[in-house]
Amino acid sequence: MSMAADERNARAPWALTAPALMLFVGVLLIPLAMTVMLSFHDWGQYKGIEPVFILKNWHEIATDPYYAEMFWRTFRIAILTTLLTALLGAPEAYILNRMDGRWKSFFLLVILGPLLISVVARTLGWALLFGGNNGLVNKLLMSAGVIRSPIPFMFTETGMVIALAHVMMPFMVLSVWAALQRLDPQIENAAMSLGAGPVTIIRRIIMPQIMPGVLSGAIIVFSLSASAFATPAIIGGRRLKVAATLAYDEFLNTLNWPLGAAVATLLLVALVLIVVGSNALIERRYAEVFR
Amino acid sequence: MRRNGPLALIFHTIFVIIMVAPILVVCLVAFTPEGFLSLPTNGFSLRWFRAIGNYPEFIRAFWVSLGLGALSSLVALLFAVPAALAIARHRFRGRDALAALFLSPLMIPHVVLGIAFLRFFTSAGLGGSFAALVIAHVIIVFPFALRLTLAAATGMDRTVEMAAVSLGAGGWTLFRRVTLPLILPGVISGWALAFIQSFDDLTMTVFLAAPGTETLPVRMFLYIQDNIDPLVTSVSACVIAVTMTALILLDRFYGLDRVLAGKGDTGR
Numbered sequence: 002m003s004m005a006a007d008e009r010n011a012r013a014p015w016a017l018t019a020p021a022l023m024l025f026v027g028v029l030l031i032p033l034a035m036t037v038m039l040s041f042h043d044w045g046q047y048k049g050i051e052p053v054f055i056l057k058n059w060h061e062i063a064t065d066p067y068y069a070e071m072f073w074r075t076f077r078i079a080i081l082t083t084l085l086t087a088l089l090g091a092p093e094a095y096i097l098n099r100m101d102g103r104w105k106s107f108f109l110l111v112i113l114g115p116l117l118i119s120v121v122a123r124t125l126g127w128a129l130l131f132g133g134n135n136g137l138v139n140k141l142l143m144s145a146g147v148i149r150s151p152i153p154f155m156f157t158e159t160g161m162v163i164a165l166a167h168v169m170m171p172f173m174v175l176s177v178w179a180a181l182q183r184l185d186p187q188i189e190n191a192a193m194s195l196g197a198g199p200v201t202i203i204r205r206i207i208m209p210q211i212m213p214g215v216l217s218g219a220i221i222v223f224s225l226s227a228s229a230f231a232t233p234a235i236i237g238g239r240r241l242k243v244a245a246t247l248a249y250d251e252f253l254n255t256l257n258w259p260l261g262a263a264v265a266t267l268l269l270v271a272l273v274l275i276v277v278g279s280n281a282l283i284e285r286r287y288a289e290v291f292r
Numbered sequence: 293m294r295r296n297g298p299l300a301l302i303f304h305t306i307f308v309i310i311m312v313a314p315i316l317v318v319c320l321v322a323f324t325p326e327g328f329l330s331l332p333t334n335g336f337s338l339r340w341f342r343a344i345g346n347y348p349e350f351i352r353a354f355w356v357s358l359g360l361g362a363l364s365s366l367v368a369l370l371f372a373v374p375a376a377l378a379i380a381r382h383r384f385r386g387r388d389a390l391a392a393l394f395l396s397p398l399m400i401p402h403v404v405l406g407i408a409f410l411r412f413f414t415s416a417g418l419g420g421s422f423a424a425l426v427i428a429h430v431i432i433v434f435p436f437a438l439r440l441t442l443a444a445a446t447g448m449d450r451t452v453e454m455a456a457v458s459l460g461a462g463g464w465t466l467f468r469r470v471t472l473p474l475i476l477p478g479v480i481s482g483w484a485l486a487f488i489q490s491f492d493d494l495t496m497t498v499f500l501a502a503p504g505t506e507t508l509p510v511r512m513f514l515y516i517q518d519n520i521d522p523l524v525t526s527v528s529a530c531v532i533a534v535t536m537t538a539l540i541l542l543d544r545f546y547g548l549d550r551v552l553a554g555k556g557d558t559g560r
Binding site: 011013014015017018020021022024025028029031032033035036039089092093096097099100108110111112114115117118119120121122123124125126127128129130132137164167170199224227228229230231234235244245248249252253258261262265266268269272273276 | 295296297300301303304307308310311312313314315316317318321329370371372374375377378379381382384387390393394396397399400401402403404407408409410411412415427428430431434488491492494495498499509512513516517520524525528531532535536538539543
């Protein structure tokens with residue numbers, strides 16, 4: 002279509018996006034605004050929710066060390082999960098990228114496929130593997146002589162981090178994989194012809210170029226881990242709470258909706274700040290890669 | 293390019309085993325002939341698959357999930373296809389902001405969305421209804437439907453459309469006979485990916501589902517909270533089988549890396 006025709010259709014894009022825009026304003030932005038407002042309402046065991054403006058919930062979260070500990074646990078688990086996926090996922094993406102065509106697409110399917118398999122089923126798998134003191138993982142580690150006594154995995158942060166890392170791993174592999182696709186294999190050959198060894202090549206040539214991929218993968222993994230629900234709920238059990246499972250408890254067990262809304266709002270705001278902030282940092286640091 | 297050394301291949305083997313192990317163990321335990329959680333060392337049995345028949349709540353939850361996934365993905369596409377065409381073809385003020393808004397459900401934690409929808413639909417008198425589930429799922433699958441349709445619309449050869457216009461086609465005929473068939477692979481893949489996302493969602497749905505409208509992941513989650521027995525592994529094995537089938541079809545049809553990486557995005 003020519004420019005003139007496009008100008009005649011100046012209203013067309015708005016007509017085409019209007020239904021979706023109305024949907025998003027009506028059932029996404031308004032509910033989110035209602036949730037933020039809810040966090041300022043009052044609540045009592047017998048009186049229920051009172052639509053007043055009060056800072057009680059925010060004050061409770063700010064002063065009660067229980068919430069500080071819970072948020073610190075949430076972010077600690079997310080950071081460890083991110084580190085684990087980066088340390089294992091980045092080398093795996095590199096190895097995968099050097100495979101022959103058919104093996105490459107087969108293993109890509111095997112590694113990325115779990116992304117679409119129910120999180121409940123995947124976490125159930127870890128619960129079965131961990132399964133108390135004589136779970137398969139412990140039996141395997143003990144017979145291999147790696148450990149003497151069984152490690153408690155169920156209802157611990159260790160177990161949560163391992164299961165979460167498994168759930169999040171495809172995102173990291175995918176992100177590093179995308180960065181590797183932009184990489185020119187000739188640079189590696191050039192470095193080799195100039196006498197660089199494999200360690201030097203990885204450290205000086207590969208690492209700097211895939212770092213943006215690792216970092217953007219890390220942002221995805223971190224924000225999804227910090228707000229994960231199914232895995233912490235199943236592996237962590239009822240006592241080891243993270244932000245998402247605590248909000249769930251406040252909403253569906255204690256029925257203190259305003260407090261649950263405050264926890265959720267804080268999680269949302271913290272994540273948006275962290276994600277937007279680190280995105281800006283990465284883009285400034287690696288401006289030439291994104292250009 | 294250089295080959296992978298032996299160390300790299302050992303790392304790769306261990307990595308793949310760890311990735312597959314939890315899924316494999318669920319499927320294996322599902323075939324146990326014993327009455328408790330165990331690997332089927334004494335032969336395979338289908339008793340736990342037959343046992344699903346005695347739990348109508350799992351069957352009903354399966355149908356709820358299936359209907360919810362199919363319907364919400366379809367509705368999402370009805371909104372997403374026009375929006376994708378507008379974003380792909382027009383440069384207008386607010387285009388980037390609109391695209392960001394439409395993709396935002398990817399960035400908002402599902403627990404926050406679950407809470408927001410619970411609050412919203414309860415005040416609207418729709419709490420726990422199937423309609424509320426459909427609307428909520430339309431929002432969370434919308435980015436997936438939009439992304440794949442957008443990729444198809446951006447990569448489309450527009451000379452065919454111009455030819456149709458020069459022959460007198462316009463409006464609805466142009467869309468139905470020319471544009472839609474051309475972007476159909478993207479639209480169908482978008483529907484499939486949206487369906488999988490809806491079918492698997494637990495975190496948001498667990499806030500909205502009531503006893504009559506529990507989806508399969510919610511039913512499974514609530515069951516696991518009480519106890520873990522071979523029944524839930526056989527249900528999981530069925531879910532894994534459904535997803536794997538959709539996955540292999542999606543890979544053959546469109547390419548899994550393209551689907552997941554959302555290549556041909558809004559140019560980001």
